Amino acid sequence: MTLAVRGGVSPTRVHEMDAIVVGAGGAGLYAALELKQELGPTARIGVISKLYPSRSHTGAAQGGVCAALGNTEEDHWEWHWFDTVKGGDYLVDQDAAEVMCHDAVETIINLEHLGLPFDRTEDGLINQRRFGGHTRNYGEGPVRRSCFAADRTGHAILQTLFQQCIRREVTFFDEYQVLDLALPEGPGGRVSGVIAMQTATSELHAFRAKAVLFATGGYGKIFKVTSNAHTLTGDGMAIPYRRGLPLEDMEFFQFHPTGMYKLGFLLSEAMRGEGGFLVNDTGERFMERYAPTMKDLASRDVVSRSIYLEIAEGRGIGGSDFVHLDVRHLGAEVLNKKLPDMSGFIRTYFGLEPLTDLVPIQPTAHYAMGGVPTDVDGRVLRDAAGAIVPGFYAAGEVACVSVHGANRLGTNSLLDILVFGRRAGKRMAADLADLPEPAADAEAEVSVQARVRDLLGGTQGERPAVIRAELQETMFTKCGVYRTEQLLTECRDEVAALRERARHLVVDDKGSRYNTDLGEAFELNFLLDCAEATVGSALARRESRGGHAREDFPERDDADWLKHTFIARDPAGGHLSLTYKPVTITKFEPKARTY
């Protein structure tokens, strides 16, 4: 099918596939691998990524992935389940977390079979270490549950899954930026493919398939200081949101305690898991005051808020806006063998020696607990009542199952992408027989062409980077670790004004070859959509829970707020609606959370 060509935009090229996976991180690759294994070598499984697969941000995950293997001490997946629910401040859907923690054991074993280079015990088993929020016997003390490959576990996962996808001859469409969904029956109907721009040529491609999985990762780039890659711009959340589909629990964003000062990227929690601790300006090990049992290994929201309070009360280093991570006592063996990448970061970017120097850290925007609502098989929900969007699936950080509730435990992000990426792949394979043949969404194809043409043709307006920098500053200072009604109201209005300004963007590059200038303009618009959903959800939630801390409503309020937020925008009028879905509680009654 060829559409009219105007303004230098190529006609839409068409690819017919059985199933499409968007995003080539852990969730997308595991799903693709499952699809190939379930459907056999002739199945046309396409993975579309705006990067080369090995560049995906799964590769930046460091410390480990938890599963109750019990290889180094007693452990049970039910304990892991409890920790996940408690860590999520009881906003976790317990049936979903049960699936994740139970499936974890078998999934990790499967990854070993696929070739993952786990560190080993002396007996040759997968080695395990401690990690924040993971406890034995329902909170008694830390437990060794995190399986790891040095301090580059995500890299090992990404490599292993990419390797096996090569072995199974998955079809890769590298450096294609997905810009819209195909909804041939309109916004209320099924998903039938995607529309993407090939970065190398700026050509538009229509991918048609009965089943589409979004596994595009997070949107940390709405914040000024973040651990996230430049490419994490919420594309996979913004695209369905624009078409009127809801996003769940977007107010819950995790700030990781130990971001490298000013740079934002992480020093793994494994540095504390191995015995590192935080100190303030007086040299005090202040986490002992905030979390007497778990101390520096309390959950991330607790540690980040503690750092924020130390800084607010003038005990940041030299009165400034950072504290120190002390790992000097870990010794050369641990720092160089178990934490080599972390030690390298400290040496490269700070010029400091972790064996002798204290390391400046600050909380950094790290992880979206919210996202595209799904069930435990990756099927996307249309509404808070649980209706399914046929043909549409999501897994990984882009999705909200919800297994992380209000705050994700360390290592559970890798577990989420693995368990639910794999389950989504299996489910898609099973559903293909019942899903209707794919069809074109000509309206969406024309609309994407028009957007490309408008951006390339724009001569009056602002650079995307200017608006993006303002957005990141606004979100970091007004919708960050601590929030208030006033800050959030200002933030909402500023985001709305930025959205208005972004209607007139100017890109310098008018060419068709690797026009990354154009790509970044699209990404800015995705970020703005995600920001709108985040601040809109945050403003409504008048309580403090996990990653959403309100100074004006400091207590958790289970009577009114033990429920998930669904935010949606009417594609016609732009009106935002908020609806709520009850939390599924099957075993663990909500209790006050202490560490």
Added chain:
Amino acid sequence: MMNVQLRIRRYNPEADDAPHWEEYAVEAEPTDRVLDLLHQVKWYQDGTLTFRRSCAHGVCGSDAMLINGRNRLACEYLVKDAGTEITVEAIRGMDVVKDLLVDMEPFWESFKQTMPFLVNDEIPADGKERRQSPADRERYEDTSRCILCAACTSACPVFWSDQSYVGPAAIVNAHRFIVDSRDTAKQERLEIMADPDGVWRCRTVFNCVEACPRDIKITRAILEVTGEIGKAGIR
């Protein structure tokens, strides 16, 4: 803040007859990465400047470039080390598609030729993980750290003169499986490496070792592969 003069080798075959140098003045902190300076240019001076990047801290492997005459990751090289006059150009031996961005397809083809995946379809009887001793695990520790950035291959003079050579990155990834005690396809892997365009082309110039941002001991890995080929009696 310091003033930095950035010289970038620009080339857009859509618009330019030939590559040319352009200069940009940027303000920088000593702790800024060269990638930050490239972003300053792209975001606020000239949006047509084109390069790949993602994680910005040396783990994704997107931004290998020839900076001040040596292959490095732009996100791992700081202004305090690079100085106030910095030259940036695309890595060598690969076709420049636009500015600092090269055609990576031949690189991925070489990588895929080496069977870069574990082959072992036997599951232990107890259904649990395969056992591997820490010592056996250690044998591929170094080469499993590769991020496929192509800094090594594009620094290799043998590769510059003949791109049919698989190059150091492909050999590193072959090594990672050849010495993995769990793998069952060692013979096949060694035969691929013993090909005329395989491991024997290495002249141990050590450019790759110097270029590797992960400090992988590439030449040692190459020698271990040739040793294994010898032990297997492949000619």
